Amino acid sequence: MKSQDPYYIDFPARIKSIQAEMDKEGLDVYLGSRLRTLSWTLDAFCPWRSYVVIPREGMPVAFTFVIDAARVGDDSWLDEDNIRGYAPMGGQDQVAQISDYIIEDLLAGKGRIGYETGLSNYLPEGNLTQYEYEAFKAALPEATFINAHFIVDQLSLIKDEGTINRFREASRQVDAGHKAVYEAIIDGGFKKLTETEVAGIASLAMRKEGSEWEWSFTGGNEIASGYRTGYTGGACTPPGRRKLAAGEPLMVDLHAMFKLGLGDHSVNYLLSPVSDRQWWHANNFVNIVKKTHQTYRAGITPSGLAAEMLSYADEQGFADYMVPGFEHGIGMMGDEWRIGKHDGPMPYWTDPFHVYQENEMLICAMQYACAEDGIGFRYEAPIVIKENGMELLPKHPLEIIEIK
Amino acid sequence: MSGKPRYLSPEWKEQVEALLKSELTPEKMNHITSSMSNIYVNCPDGKNHYMFFGFVNGKLDRFLVNEGEAPQAEFKITGDYDTFAKISRAEMNAQVGLMSGKLKLKGNMVKALKLASIADRLNKVIAKVEAEF
Numbered sequence A: 001m002k003s004q005d006p007y008y009i010d011f012p013a014r015i016k017s018i019q020a021e022m023d024k025e026g027l028d029v030y031l032g033s034r035l036r037t038l039s040w041t042l043d044a045f046c047p048w049r050s051y052v053v054i055p056r057e058g059m060p061v062a063f064t065f066v067i068d069a070a071r072v073g074d075d076s077w078l079d080e081d082n083i084r085g086y087a088p089m090g091g092q093d094q095v096a097q098i099s100d101y102i103i104e105d106l107l108a109g110k111g112r113i114g115y116e117t118g119l120s121n122y123l124p125e126g127n128l129t130q131y132e133y134e135a136f137k138a139a140l141p142e143a144t145f146i147n148a149h150f151i152v153d154q155l156s157l158i159k160d161e162g163t164i165n166r167f168r169e170a171s172r173q174v175d176a177g178h179k180a181v182y183e184a185i186i187d188g189g190f191k192k193l194t195e196t197e198v199a200g201i202a203s204l205a206m207r208k209e210g211s212e213w214e215w216s217f218t219g220g221n222e223i224a225s226g227y228r229t230g231y232t233g234g235a236c237t238p239p240g241r242r243k244l245a246a247g248e249p250l251m252v253d254l255h256a257m258f259k260l261g262l263g264d265h266s267v268n269y270l271l272s273p274v275s276d277r278q279w280w281h282a283n284n285f286v287n288i289v290k291k292t293h294q295t296y297r298a299g300i301t302p303s304g305l306a307a308e309m310l311s312y313a314d315e316q317g318f319a320d321y322m323v324p325g326f327e328h329g330i331g332m333m334g335d336e337w338r339i340g341k342h343d344g345p346m347p348y349w350t351d352p353f354h355v356y357q358e359n360e361m362l363i364c365a366m367q368y369a370c371a372e373d374g375i376g377f378r379y380e381a382p383i384v385i386k387e388n389g390m391e392l393l394p395k396h397p398l399e400i401i402e403i404k
Numbered sequence B: 001m002s003g004k005p006r007y008l009s010p011e012w013k014e015q016v017e018a019l020l021k022s023e024l025t026p027e028k029m030n031h032i033t034s035s036m037s038n039i040y041v042n043c044p045d046g047k048n049h050y051m052f053f054g055f056v057n058g059k060l061d062r063f064l065v066n067e068g069e070a071p072q073a074e075f076k077i078t079g080d081y082d083t084f085a086k087i088s089r090a091e092m093n094a095q096v097g098l099m100s101g102k103l104k105l106k107g108n109m110v111k112a113l114k115l116a117s118i119a120d121r122l123n124k125v126i127a128k129v130e131a132e133f
Helices: A011-025 A035-042 A066-075 A094-107 A130-139 A150-155 A161-185 A195-208 A226-230 A276-295 A302-316 B010-023 B081-088 B094-099 B109-126
Strands: A029-032 A051-055 A061-065 A083-086 A111-115 A143-147 A222-225 A249-258 A261-271 A327-330 A361-370 A375-386 A389-392 A400-403 B034-041 B049-056 B059-067 B075-080 B103-106
Touching (some): A011 A111, A029 A035, A035 A061, A061 A066, A111 A130, A161 A261, A249 A375, A276 A375, A276 A400, B075 B081, B075 B109, B094 B109
Parallel strands (some): A261 A400
Antiparallel strands (some): B034 B049, B049 B059, B075 B103
């Protein structure tokens, strides 16, 4: 089975790797609550508040809202009995169920419990809340709680082949979404469309290819037209009801999900007629994206790359329009934004000195914005870091396309 | 003397068992194989009591009413005597008891959901046996 399925991931091995780290840290139980941890350990999308309890030996048990527990059990590699539903009933709420499980099945309520807390700019991160923490401490008064998210963070940094293949497939689906958008806007088709309609056209095309949803919490497919492409410092544009118009830019940033692997790719258009000034901005942007692509390889750091690219932008006279960041982290659903192991100088933000390694994945993410000209471009694309370069997962050509 | 058996007494248990066997066919019980213990705490006599149901292919295989520790069961519901008494008099729905936290359920919630309507049928039959509380 392992060799036949390109999307195969050895989840039991992942659990064993967590348990080996737990052993080193002297943890008896790992209580995961972050979406990234749930995806990485369960192989199931957990949209409701969920938890995974990993003992030092043996199989994990996951807890999710009862209305979704059977589906999570069906999707996950774990047996049905290892996925439990919690509900607002006596003895069945999440704290009662998990603490009872820990008391009865694991360590009689004593020992060291690793849990996940921290800071995040990503809303669905899923750190344990203060209320949950206090409730678990009250239910397990003899246990010691230790923040241990670093175990999953370091283990999930380098991607295995099954994970990368899932991302490749999600990128293929996004390419299909871009093709559908292109076909809808050419030959004046854009004149009948709004940003939300563009998002929907892409969604339908990607779902036809098997995408499960437009996973980004930033609004699914992000579409911006006209001045909305050029928000100062902006790189977040849930689609609005704005009608596409001639003479304006259009930014299409699509998100597909395949088996928790994520597609995230932006394509930019100029809706004819296009002014010389617009082309100047467009060429600046394409040039710096190309240069960034050529720079990625194992051994570089986010801060080194940013310094080199901003220096180039300054030489070319468009540094004022570049948002000074060139990538964000990515992993299975829920693992977004931060790069590195979260041990950099700014806690829980990208470590600027993180040294990229082979088979790390990133979203190459660049935003160009000139608010005074009402124009901006976004580039996002999943990449796999290689020893001497990178693999670009989307196949859509890098260009800014004029739509006549 | 009202002639009614005392709740949880051997006479009451005998009447309930006969009624359960006659009214709850394997079809009505969805041919389930499962077990459930109701654990009564804060009872008038100061002891803990239990009521145990064991179904095999929808047939009531074991029905035990006693004091002390209940046999192992797939589901365990714990609550005050008064709460269970209200359910057995059809004055309270077991779901309400659970959702208000007056009853505490242990066992796989997903499987319990499949059995919720069956437990309701069980309680309705039990409520038909008039008892002294």
